[in-house]
Amino acid sequence: MAGNVALELRNISKSFPGVKALDNVSFTVNEGEVHVLVGENGAGKSTLIKIINGMYTADEGEMYLFGEKITTHNPRYMKQKGVATIHQELNPVPDLTVAENIFLGRLPVNKFKKVDKKYMVREAQRLINELGFKYDANAIMRSLTVSDMQIIEIIKAISVNAKVIIMDEPTSSITEAEVAVLHEQIHRLKAMGISIIYISHKLDELKKVGDRLTILRDGQTISSHNIDDLTQDEIIAKMVGRKMDNIYPEKTAKVGEKLFEVKGLTSNKFHDVSFTLHKGEILGMSGLVGAGRTETARAIFGLDPYKSGEIILNGKQVKVKKVRDAINEGIIYLSEDRKLEGLVLIRSICENIGLPNLKRYSGFLLNKRKERKDAEEMREKLRIKTPNVDFPAQNLSGGNQQKVVIAKWLLQDPKVFIMDEPTRGIDVGAKYEIYKIMCDLAERGAGVIMISSELPEIIGVCDRTLVMAEGRVTGEVMREEFSQERIMSFALGGDLANG
Ligand SMILES: Nc1ncnc2c1ncn2[C@@H]1O[C@H](COP(=O)(O)OP(=O)(O)OP(=O)(O)O)[C@@H](O)[C@H]1O
Ligand SMILES: [Mg+2]
Structure with a gap:
């Protein structure tokens, strides 16, 4: 047969x-x-x-x-x-x-x-x-x-x-x-x-x-x-259509002083989550799907409430009750669910990229020309495949839609950028570009958190990774100690690690 x-x-x-x-x-x-x-x-x-x-x-x-x-x-x-x-x-x-x-x-x-x-x-x-x-x-x-x-x-x-x-x-x-x-x-x-x-x-x-x-x-x-x-x-x-020498860019930024801290953050979905993030650092968040990573990020970004705990930026406690508060502080979250939360499908690429950045273009008039220039730049950088930036988002291929969502948040020039499965559905060339952007943000002194279920990319680009399981942080692994086995053991052994 x-x-x-x-x-x-x-x-x-x-x-x-x-x-x-x-x-x-x-x-x-x-x-x-x-x-x-x-x-x-x-x-x-x-x-x-x-x-x-x-x-x-x-x-x-x-x-x-x-x-x-x-x-x-x-x-x-x-x-x-x-x-x-x-x-x-x-x-x-x-x-x-x-x-x-x-x-x-x-x-x-x-x-x-x-x-x-x-x-x-x-x-x-x-x-x-x-x-x-x-x-x-x-x-x-x-x-x-x-x-x-x-x-x-x-x-x-x-x-x-x-x-x-x-x-x-x-x-x-x-x-x-x-x-x-x-x-x-x-x-x-x-x-x-x-x-x-x-x-x-x-x-x-x-x-x-x-x-x-x-x-x-x-x-x-x-x-x-x-x-x-x-x-x-x-x-x-x-x-x-060309030879790619590396799948991961070289990260040049050094990990600097403490930038961001989460202390004992607790909701009904996660418990006592604590960690620090430094300037110039790319911090991974590993774990199995459902470990509570997305829920934690959503709370930090003001999308979901939390019961107790502190969020500290530059030594100052910040109160995040809604998304606007987080954005004003320079804390940005790129959602994993880019279809539901990320895009207005009937709007153009240009409008989608401009949407959360209205402040950037305000003045007396919305600065359309600047918006367009930004959109063009992002199109180039992320290699968004489209005839032009006026193309409606819904007519883009799946991966290219995701690039538009990433682009719009990048323009915010975040201090703390939490990216949830940022390369899901993205081709190998554009993945490289996204890692490169993470490295560039780190170079500018931002802290980047990458939630990822793909161990190779955690190992490829992160300085350190937290591991979560069942709503708790179960481990932390430094770059020097990275191995799939080690990270997986924390991801699987939530109960063990907590005694
Ligand atoms: N309904 C549509 N109207 C206009 N252009 C479209 C439409 N559907 C797809 N395209 C265009 O056709 C091309 C191929 O898109 P397609 O969705 O087949 O790509 P793909 O290989 O599946 O990509 P991905 O890996 O991102 O899913 C893209 O340039 C896309 O913008
Ligand atoms: Mg497709």
């Missing part, structure tokens, strides 16, 4: 106003293989999969599924044909239950033409258990974390008996343990002859999960390979 062609695309092109997203792309996926699709932000990956799943119609080119030419282009039809998609931006319905989300679009009905809730819940629970998860089918989706929602999407795709499953950055916000579970499921699907198209910016996982690989650049297919035929460096070079 394996080796037969499942899906074939021939000479596909697709344009949007001002953008040629795909340019003569050809792409073949065999039965029972995991085909990895890589490319920089804006290379055309999501557009390609939306053509495969019927959301878009190609301007030119042909598509074949198990040898049959596809002439009907809509999502429902492609679903019937066995193509399932787990999108980059998840679209769960938060007020429905887990079971309802799994059965969304095909709710089972009883003989009275009413939704058969009992059956649905029973089936959903059976599926969840069978796959080895512990979710309650009756739980409300809203109560789950982003990572849990992602797993539910995966369960849903598996449940519709798909023959081709497309996964657009499925591991961007799930824990190591969940990644392992996902990869295990993928191996199982493969053994059943199901094909997987797998998009990821995490280069170190590609070789673990992939059989073959196709590289896209600027909307064109550069080449396809057996995954073992290329080294990681070769993959990067083909992706970015």
